[in-house]
Amino acid sequence: MNVDFAAGDCGTGPFTWGQEAIWQTIERTWPDDHYFNFGQVLKLPRARHIREVAAAVGALVERHGSLRTLVAERPGTTRALGQHLEARGRLPVEVVGAAPRDVLDKLAATRFDYERDWPLRVALVTEGDLVTHVVLVFCHLAADGFGAEIAVRDLRMLLVRGRVPGPRPPQPLELARWQAGPEGRRVAATAAAHWEREHRRVPATMFAASSQDAARPPIWRALLASPALDLAVRAVAWRHRVSTSTVLLAATAQLAARYGGHRTSAVLPIAANRFRKDTRGIVSTLSQEGLFTLDVDRPFPDLLRPAEAAAVRAYRSAYHDPADRRRVVAAESERRGEPVHPGCCFNDMRLADPGPADCPPERLDAALEQTTLTWPLSQDRLNCRFCVHVSAEGVSLTADTRYLSRASMEGYLRDLEGLLVETARR
Amino acid sequence: MIRQRLAALVEESSDGEVTAREAMASGLPLSALGLTSIARMRLIDAVEAEFGVEVDLSEEGLAVLDDLDLLAARLSDR
CATH class of the missing domain: 3.30.559.10 (Chloramphenicol acetyltransferase-like domain)
Known part of the structure; x- marks a missing residue:
């Protein structure tokens, strides 16, 4: 009909x-x-x-x-x-x-x-x-x-x-x-300044080396459903007085840098951009990538406070004019003589955040037995090399196996769980 | 006056999860009262739009944003 x-x-x-x-x-x-x-x-x-x-x-x-x-x-x-x-x-x-x-x-x-x-x-x-x-x-x-x-x-x-x-x-x-008017341009200029400043210090890309073990098709998604990880994220947030989203972003960023061989991590978190009064009730696509950068060569608990401030700056930079970002990326790529793009994104898609909460170690241990890992998706093309999604189903990693093999993808998600559970246990 | 107006913005930004009254009375950091990270992003936008300032997004600047009295004092010193 x-x-x-x-x-x-x-x-x-x-x-x-x-x-x-x-x-x-x-x-x-x-x-x-x-x-x-x-x-x-x-x-x-x-x-x-x-x-x-x-x-x-x-x-x-x-x-x-x-x-x-x-x-x-x-x-x-x-x-x-x-x-x-x-x-x-x-x-x-x-x-x-x-x-x-x-x-x-x-x-x-x-x-x-x-x-x-x-x-x-x-x-x-x-x-x-x-x-x-x-x-x-x-x-x-x-x-x-x-x-x-x-x-x-x-x-x-x-x-x-x-x-x-x-x-x-x-x-x-x-x-x-x-957005095209004076107030929009003022917001865009502030965001563009962040993109320009942070681009100066990011690795050209987070996953540059060939994995030597590409799968067919090349893009795969691994999904870790882990009640232990969920509990650990809340406990770490509670202990360190940061948001659960910051805990997940900081852990994602530190491990991405470790797997990619960098001291500074660059991640593109996707922000809802529904912070302003004039955007809250709109049916449209407002979400865009911001730029999160952090020096991650230190113990994970020490990262959390700086990560919280870096996350706020990144989420603010997400409300930007893509034309400004194109200009900044082109200029930085030209300056270095190689394409600059983190190729590493993070999307916290949870509609409800359960919030910080303490958790006793024995509950974490019991929850660890329920962890499952599945491979729900594979396809030929994706615009990114490494995408972490957090949803009610769990934490997934969608990656290009030409840069991160399926074994490494699984290792990454298991390490993420391990890092968070260990930090929560301390 | 600034303090009261800020408390009203806290209530609006948090969809009433943290009331203006709580923000005024408690003396606790806003995050301890339950101001979420999304509410904080909204508060930053609201403060910038209303007071014509650029909020400092460093660790120290966010600590000021978490303290109603400190924030009110900074804004009245402008």
Whole structure:
């Protein structure tokens, strides 16, 4: 079936910084860019008629411009891409009777045609005549994880109350205008100064040497599900009065430097960039990479306080204009006569942080027995050599085995667990 | 006045997890009151936007940000 939508706003403009950043990443990953598709399943509090749910989906798309925005050439420019917001359109919606998770995987399995496909795929999962679940799959240009959360929350409100209370949410075209204006440029200049300063001292890349043991396909993901690591992170954060995210980032950075053979670590943490009032409620992709640098040649506990401050600076630098970053990277690469890019990123995707908490050693020991390591993904291309993701499922490492073999990937995750558990035990 | 306004920004940045009243009354570091790292990032933006300053993001600068009285004193000395 199709859902028609008709909103009051339309227009064309430059990408926001977040859209520009994910667009560059998508282009570098093509044709494996379906990697960035992701979705959510909304279980309805009670089953509803198809037409009711379809109307709510239409209202959701009308409310959030991002969900009816396509990539387009900007008028008056040659080959400069930007965002084009359509007021009206027709969104295809599948009606299926299958397991919601399978439906999500199927909808997410193919890449979006960014200039033609609406950036939202929807399926209504039915039992008999009634809808029990709504499956939403997002193109990463339309939303990041936090943006998708807002969309799902609003869809639930539209179904339950028929409207979403509160003011109209901010829209990507407005954000792009703010970013290009004087206040946006001031923020961009501060961030650019950080990128420039820190680039002077980072290794050209964190994993430069060949692993001599490339797998086929070359990109693999190892997932460590470790209740012991989770407990240890909270305990270390509690003991050293830093955030759990800082503990994970500092450990990731120190071990990456050890495996790559460096004293200074450079990691690109992905920040939600939803710190400002004008960005908190927006459905869009705001998350971008910041630059985290730290001299890691010292015991791990001594790293934590400096890592906390370095993390704040890195997360601040994530709200930047990708054009500034390109300029900084090109200048530094030219100065050194070799390409400079850490090739090492960190994404703390946990929507809820359990927070610091002490843990007795015997509980850590008991939890260690539950650790599992699996290999859930492999593919041909990725825009990075080394990506650590933290989620409710565990800590995963997605790496290019031409630089870090599968055995080393597993060793890295086991060492990460060991470092954190040992530190928590002391 | 600055102290009160800062306490209100703490409440806003933390989505009410740390109330203005708690921030004013406790004398404890804001992080000890439960100001998360995301709330702290929001507070930095809010202080910069409202007071027209650039928050010092060194270890020492963040220690000031964690102490309502110190932060208020620094801002009134500007």
